[in-house]
Amino acid sequence: MKPKTKVTLGVLTFVTAAAFTPIYDIFIKDKIDSVKVVVVKPGADIEKSERLTENMFLIERRDKKDLIDEVLYPDDLPSIIGYDASQLIVSNSIVSKKMIDFDNLVPDASEGEAIRPIMSEMIYAQPGSLRRKDRIDIYLVDEAFVKESNNTNVDGVREPEADASILKKPLLENVTVVYAKDSSNREVTNEVGEGTAKSSESERLNATGTISDLEVILNEEDFQKLMKEIIENKNKLYITYN
Structure with a gap:
């Protein structure tokens, strides 16, 4: 390979890498290190024994390292609607199945x-x-x-x-x-x-x-x-x- 060609390929590789790095950091890395989960809407806590409705929740990406046991994913959201909260669920927090009274053990x-x-x-x-x-x-x-x-x-x-x-x-x-x-x-x-x-x-x-x-x-x-x-x-x- 001619020296000029090597130099050209080297420059192209550097430019490509330099251009790809911010794209990776902004668009790709976030998707690899995070996942969509169910969270409580900001600004309003869900009280213990409160009946759950769809408008209480959002779907957001959260870092995988921040996930909790039995976290709820987007497909799980319909399965909790109509049940009661088994505890206080604070605003903007990730929702877990453990927070839901599936067995109706919380008095109404x-x-x-x-x-x-x-x-x-x-x-x-x-x-x-x-x-x-x-x-x-x-x-x-x-x-x-x-x-x-x-x-x-x-x-x-x-x-x-x-x-x-x-x-x-x-x-x-x-x-x-x-x-x-x-x-x-x-x-x-x-x-x-x-x-x-x-x-x-x-x-x-x-x-x-x-x-x-x-x-x-x-x-x-x-x-x-x-x-x-x-x-x-x-x-x-x-x-x-x-």
């Missing part, structure tokens, strides 16, 4: 909902495999039957006989369990894996403890109905899976 204050305790002394019988996020039906067992019943199971928990006159119709249906706790106020989970409604029955049998108390979501009307049966009518609660 506008409906009078709150987390209400069901203590062990209120309960006649319940499945030992109940876990957080389960849905339950609550039946009543009257005081006379409780006094007459001498049946016990292997755990020492009395169980009513399969009598249609006892379990006629649930007092409350489809109640969400927020926590299932043992007598030390610790959550009962599966020894292997998550203690959720998606767990297999075999996993549920290996519990970290024996369930004593429950915490459930009830509105004021249902809570008063429940307490009336327990306090005034002296009934006990028989709890089953929904």
Whole structure:
């Protein structure tokens, strides 16, 4: 190759590299090091339990090094609309699936909902495999039957006989369990894996403890109905899976 040609190629290479560098920095590097994600619109926080709507969010590019666990990408946005925020989500922040109450475990204050305790002394019988996020039906067992019943199971928990006159119709249906706790106020989970409604029955049998108390979501009307049966009518609660 002639010296003149080498010089010309060298100059062209230098000029091309010099021209490409700002193009790379401005247009290409940003796309390589960043990704589009769902963020909260600037200027407005999303409060805990607030219902999510599409106009609360934007799609923006953020540095990959700034991404958080279970980050929401643009295709994920429709899947969160209509659910509630499980925590405060601040303005201009990246949104994670962990911030969304997919399981309806956050009470809706506008409906009078709150987390209400069901203590062990209120309960006649319940499945030992109940876990957080389960849905339950609550039946009543009257005081006379409780006094007459001498049946016990292997755990020492009395169980009513399969009598249609006892379990006629649930007092409350489809109640969400927020926590299932043992007598030390610790959550009962599966020894292997998550203690959720998606767990297999075999996993549920290996519990970290024996369930004593429950915490459930009830509105004021249902809570008063429940307490009336327990306090005034002296009934006990028989709890089953929904």
